[in-house]
Amino acid sequence: MRRAVVIGAGLAGLVAGVRLAEGGMRVTMVAKGVGSLTLSPGVIDVLGYAPGRVDSPREALGAFVAERPDHPYARIGADALEEALAWFTDRVPQMRYRGDGPRNLLLPTAVGVPRPTALAPASMAGADLRGGGRFVVVGLSGLKDFFPRLLADNLARADLPSGAMVGARHAEITASPRPGRADVAGQVYARALDDPAFRGEFAAALRGLAEPGETILLPAVLGMARAGEVFDELQERVGAPIAEVPTVPPSVAGMRLNTELTGAFARAGGRVVLGVEAVGATGSDGRISEVLVRDAARTRALPADAVVLATGGFSAGGIALDSYGGLHEVVLDLPVAGPPAGVAPLSERHLDHQPLMASGVAVDGMLRPVGPGGEPVWDNLHAAGTIVAGAEPWREKSGEGIAIAGGFRAAGAILEET
Amino acid sequence: MTHPLHELMRDSLDHCVKCTICETYCPVAAATPLFPGPKYVGPQAERYRGGDANADASLDYCSSCGICTQVCPQGVKIAEINSQAKAELAQRRGVSLRDRLIARPTLAGWMGAPVWPVANWTTSFGPFRLLLEKVLRIHRKAPMPRWAGRTFQSRTRSRRKAPDPAAPQRKVVFFHGCAANFYEPGTASMAVQVLEHNGLEVIIPKQGCCGLPLQSNGQYDAARAYVRRLAAQLAPYARAGHDIVATSTSCGLMLKREAHEILGVDDDDLRVVSERMFDICEYLVMLDERGELKRDMQPVDMEVPYHAPCQQRGHGVGTPAMELMAMVPGLRASQVDAVCCGVAGTYGLKAEKYDIAMEVGRSLFDQVRASGAALSVCDSETCRWQIAAATDRPSVHPVEMLHRAYGLG
Ligand SMILES: Cc1cc2nc3c(=O)[nH]c(=O)nc-3n(C[C@H](O)[C@H](O)[C@H](O)COP(=O)(O)OP(=O)(O)OC[C@H]3O[C@@H](n4cnc5c(N)ncnc54)[C@H](O)[C@@H]3O)c2cc1C
Ligand code: SF4
Ligand code: SF4
Ligand code: SF4
Numbered sequence: 001m002r003r004a005v006v007i008g009a010g011l012a013g014l015v016a017g018v019r020l021a022e023g024g025m026r027v028t029m030v031a032k033g034v035g036s037l038t039l040s041p042g043v044i045d046v047l048g049y050a051p052g053r054v055d056s057p058r059e060a061l062g063a064f065v066a067e068r069p070d071h072p073y074a075r076i077g078a079d080a081l082e083e084a085l086a087w088f089t090d091r092v093p094q095m096r097y098r099g100d101g102p103r104n105l106l107l108p109t110a111v112g113v114p115r116p117t118a119l120a121p122a123s124m125a126g127a128d129l130r131g132g133g134r135f136v137v138v139g140l141s142g143l144k145d146f147f148p149r150l151l152a153d154n155l156a157r158a159d160l161p162s163g164a165m166v167g168a169r170h171a172e173i174t175a176s177p178r179p180g181r182a183d184v185a186g187q188v189y190a191r192a193l194d195d196p197a198f199r200g201e202f203a204a205a206l207r208g209l210a211e212p213g214e215t216i217l218l219p220a221v222l223g224m225a226r227a228g229e230v231f232d233e234l235q236e237r238v239g240a241p242i243a244e245v246p247t248v249p250p251s252v253a254g255m256r257l258n259t260e261l262t263g264a265f266a267r268a269g270g271r272v273v274l275g276v277e278a279v280g281a282t283g284s285d286g287r288i289s290e291v292l293v294r295d296a297a298r299t300r301a302l303p304a305d306a307v308v309l310a311t312g313g314f315s316a317g318g319i320a321l322d323s324y325g326g327l328h329e330v331v332l333d334l335p336v337a338g339p340p341a342g343v344a345p346l347s348e349r350h351l352d353h354q355p356l357m358a359s360g361v362a363v364d365g366m367l368r369p370v371g372p373g374g375e376p377v378w379d380n381l382h383a384a385g386t387i388v389a390g391a392e393p394w395r396e397k398s399g400e401g402i403a404i405a406g407g408f409r410a411a412g413a414i415l416e417e418t
Numbered sequence: 419m420t421h422p423l424h425e426l427m428r429d430s431l432d433h434c435v436k437c438t439i440c441e442t443y444c445p446v447a448a449a450t451p452l453f454p455g456p457k458y459v460g461p462q463a464e465r466y467r468g469g470d471a472n473a474d475a476s477l478d479y480c481s482s483c484g485i486c487t488q489v490c491p492q493g494v495k496i497a498e499i500n501s502q503a504k505a506e507l508a509q510r511r512g513v514s515l516r517d518r519l520i521a522r523p524t525l526a527g528w529m530g531a532p533v534w535p536v537a538n539w540t541t542s543f544g545p546f547r548l549l550l551e552k553v554l555r556i557h558r559k560a561p562m563p564r565w566a567g568r569t570f571q572s573r574t575r576s577r578r579k580a581p582d583p584a585a586p587q588r589k590v591v592f593f594h595g596c597a598a599n600f601y602e603p604g605t606a607s608m609a610v611q612v613l614e615h616n617g618l619e620v621i622i623p624k625q626g627c628c629g630l631p632l633q634s635n636g637q638y639d640a641a642r643a644y645v646r647r648l649a650a651q652l653a654p655y656a657r658a659g660h661d662i663v664a665t666s667t668s669c670g671l672m673l674k675r676e677a678h679e680i681l682g683v684d685d686d687d688l689r690v691v692s693e694r695m696f697d698i699c700e701y702l703v704m705l706d707e708r709g710e711l712k713r714d715m716q717p718v719d720m721e722v723p724y725h726a727p728c729q730q731r732g733h734g735v736g737t738p739a740m741e742l743m744a745m746v747p748g749l750r751a752s753q754v755d756a757v758c759c760g761v762a763g764t765y766g767l768k769a770e771k772y773d774i775a776m777e778v779g780r781s782l783f784d785q786v787r788a789s790g791a792a793l794s795v796c797d798s799e800t801c802r803w804q805i806a807a808a809t810d811r812p813s814v815h816p817v818e819m820l821h822r823a824y825g826l827g
Contacts, residue, residue: 033491275488
C-alpha cells in the first residue's frame with residue numbers, strides 16, 4: 001500500500017487526508033496541534049470580496065484570477081474548485097451545507113455585519129439577509145462574548161442589497177446549563193443542549209418570544225454532537241424559524257465541522273498523530289522518502305511515497321518571520337514567496353491590505369512547491385491551504401475555498417500518479 | 419520549584435494567542451464548573467504567579483492529562499506549566515498524608531504484598547472503604563487494584579542478566595513499572611512471552627518506581643530522587659545498546675519526556691534511557707516495519723472497544739495498539755471516541771474529585787457498555803481499573819490480545 005504523510009490537521013490537511021485515504025493510500029497525519037477550523041465560523045467562504053462584495057463567486061472568479069496570476073485559485077481553476085466543494089459537502093452530511101447555487105449568501109456576523117459566504121449549515125442559512133426580513137436576536141444571559149443588542153442595532157443599519165428591508169430587535173433568556181454564572185462558554189451550552197433535559201428547558205424559554213413573521217437569531221451553540229437533532233427539535237417546539245449566528249472563538253460550529261471531518265478521516269482508515277512537530281524530510285532523486293517528526297523521545301522517520309504540506313500560514317506556524325525580516329518555511333525550508341521588492345510589507349490598519357500576510361510557498365499546477373525557476377522542489381511534495389502564497393483569506397473571504405480546493409487537488413495529483 | 423526548564427516551559431506562554439482551543443478540549447473543564455480551563459489556569463494565571471503571588475486554587479482540579487498541550491496549535495506547554503504550578507500550590511498548602519501515600523505505589527505495594535489476602539479483603543470491604551474515605555479522603559467507590567501476592571520482580575529473578583554489548587539487538591530490557599510488579603504480574607508475563615515469541619531475549623533488571631505519582635501529587639523532590647535512581651538502574655543497558663520496552667505507558671512517558679520537561683531532571687542516565695525507551699506496542703509495530711514481527715496469529719473472533727489513554731497519546735507515536743490488533747484475524751477493534759477516562763493516575767481516587775472523574779469518563783463508559791463487548795482494551799493500568807470498574811467488564815492491555823492470537827495463553 002502506498003503511504004502518504006499529511007503535515008497539518010487544518011481544513012486543507014483534513015480534506016487531502018480524507019481523499020487520499022479513500023483513494024486507497026495509507027495516510028498518516030501529523031500535526032503540532034489542532035487546526036484553525038475549531039476557530040472558524042463553520043461556514044464555507046469561497047470568494048467574498050474582490051475587493052468589492054461578491055455576489056457570485058463563479059462569475060467573479062475569472063476576472064479575479066486574471067488580475068492575480070499568482071493567486072492559489074489561479075493554480076487550481078474554477079472547475080476543480082466546484083468539484084471539490086461538491087465532494088466536500090458529501091463528506092460532511094451532518095453539517096447540512098446549503099448554498100444558493102453560484103451565488104453567495106449574506107449572513108450576519110456576531111456583531112451584525114452582513115458577510116458574504118458560499119455555503120452555510122442549514123441551521124445558519126435562515127439568517128440570509130439578501131431578501132431582508134424581521135429578526136429577534138436572542139441573547140443568553142450566561143454566555144460570554146455574545147451581545148444581542150449590538151447585533152440587532154448593527155443589522156438595522158447594515159449595508160444590504162437595494163430593496164432588502166431588515167427589522168431587528170433583541171431579547172434575552174436566562175436558561176443556562178450553569179445557572180448563576182455569567183461566563184459560560186459556548187461549548188458548555190452546546191453540550192448541554194445535546195441532552196434532552198436542558199433542551200426542553202431552553203425550548204420553553206424561547207417559546208412566545210418571536211412575533212409572527214420574525215426569525216429568531218441565536219448564537220451558534222445549538223448542540224454539539226447532535227446539532228441537527230437539536231436544531232430541528234427546537235424549531236418545532238418553539239414554532240418559529242430559527243437561525244444560528246456564528247460566535248467569536250470558541251466556535252461551536254467550527255468544532256462540529258472539525259469533528260465530522262476528523263471522523264470521516266478516521267473512517268476512511270487515516271491515522272492522526274497530534275502534538276508532534278514535523279522537522280524535516282529526507283529523500284533522493286527529487287523525491288521525499290521519509291518525513292522526520294519529533295515525538296516524545298526522539299526524531300522518527302515516517303516513510304512516505306507522497307507528502308502534503310498543510311501547515312497553515314503565520315498564525316499556525318507554517319511560515320515564520322525572523323528578526324531580520326527573513327521569511328522561512330519551517331518544516332522543509334522551502335523557498336518562500338513574500339511581498340515583491342518595493343512594496344511595503346504591512347500597512348497600518350489591521351484589516352487593510354497586508355502584503356506580508358500573503359507570503360507562502362509558490363506552487364505549480366499540481367500544487368507542488370517550486371523554486372525560483374518554477375521547477376518543483378520535490379516531485380512528490382504538494383502544498384495546500386494557507387501555506388500556499390498569494391492570498392489574503394480574511395480580506396477576500398476565500399480561506400475555506402482555498403483550503404478545500406487545494407487539499408482536494410493535492411490529493412488528486414498524488415492519486416493520479418499511480 | 420524553579421529549575422532552568424521551568425523558565426523554558428514558562429516562556430512558551432508568550433506564544434498563547436488566546437484562541438481557546440485548549441479550553442474546548444479540556445475534559446475536566448467540560449465536566450465541572452469548578453475548573454475554569456487550561457488557558458485560564460495556565461498561560462493566563464501563570465503571569466501572576468511567582469514571588470508572593472498566590473496561585474488560584476482552582477488549578478488543583480487540573481488532572482494533568484496533557485491533552486491541552488497536545489492540541490495547542492502554538493506550542494504552549496500548558497499542562498507542564500500547570501503541573502509545575504500545582505506542585506508549588508501543594509508545597510505551599512502542605513501535602514496531605516493521603517497524597518503522600520497514594521503517590522508511593524512501591525510503599526503501598528510492599529505493605530500489601532506479603533499480606534495480600536488480608537489487603538485485598540480490606541480494599542473491597544465496605545466499612546473499611548468508608549473509613550478510608552473519612553480519614554484519608556480516598557473515595558469509597560474508587561477502583562483499587564488487587565494485590566497479586568508475589569511481585570513480578572521476585573518471579574523473574576532469573577532474568578536479572580547483565581548488559582550484553584556483544585548482542586544488544588537480540589536482547590531487550592523489559593521495564594514493567596510498579597503496577598505490573600504488585601498488581602498485574604500477569605500482564606507483564608504476557609508481554610515477556612510475546613517478546614520472546616518474536617525471537618527476543620528478555621532481560622528484567624532490578625528496577626524501582628519512576629516517580630510519576632509523586633510528580634502528579636506535587637512531591638517533586640521525591641519524584642526526582644525516584645526517577646534518577648531508576649534511570650541509573652536502566653542506563654547501563656541503554657549504553658550497551660539494548661532497547662527498553664515498557665508496558666506501562668505513563669511510566670514510559672515519564673522516562674521519555676516528563677521527568678525532563680516537568681521535573682527538570684537533566685542528567686546523562688536519563689538521556690540515554692529516554693533515547694532507548696519504547697512503549698511495547700510502538701516497539702512491536704517497529705519490528706513489523708522491519709519485517710521482524712511474527713505474523714503467525716490465530717483468529718481471535720471478537721469485537722473490542724479500544725481506548726487510547728492520553729498518556730499514550732503523549733508519546734506522539736499514533737495508536738500502534740490499533741495497528742497490532744488489525745493484524746489479528748477476526749479481531750475487530752474500534753477506537754472509542756473519547757479523550758479521557760477521568761482517573762488520570764491518582765486523581766479519580768480522591769474523594770473530592772471522584773465525581774468529576776466519573777463525569778469525565780461518562781461518554782467512554784457509555785460507549786464501552788453500548789458495544790456489548792466482553793472486554794475493553796487500553797494501554798494504561800489505572801485507566802483499565804477505572805474503565806473495568808465503571809463498565810463491569812474486564813479491561814486488558816493490548817498485548818494480551820496478541821498473546822491470545824499467538825496462542826501463548
Ligand atoms: C481565528 C481565525 C478565523 C478565520 N476566519 C476565516 C473566515 O472567516 N473566512 C476565511 O475565509 N478564512 C478564515 N480564516 C483563515 C483560515 O486560515 C483558512 O480558512 C483555513 O482554515 C486554513 O486552513 P489550513 O489547513 O491551511 O491551515 P490551519 O487550519 O492553520 O492548519 C495548520 C495545521 O498545521 C499544523 N502545523 C503547523 N506547523 C507544523 C509543523 N511544523 N509540524 C506539524 N504540524 C504543523 C498546525 O498544528 C495545524 O494543524 C481564519 C483563520 C483564523 C485563525
Ligand atoms: S490552545 Fe494554546 S494558544 Fe490557544 S488559548 Fe490555549 S494555550 Fe493559548
Ligand atoms: S492537563 Fe488536562 S485537565 Fe489539566 S488543563 Fe490540560 S486538558 Fe485540562
Ligand atoms: S486516566 Fe487514562 S485516559 Fe485519563 S488522563 Fe490518564 S491516562 Fe488519560
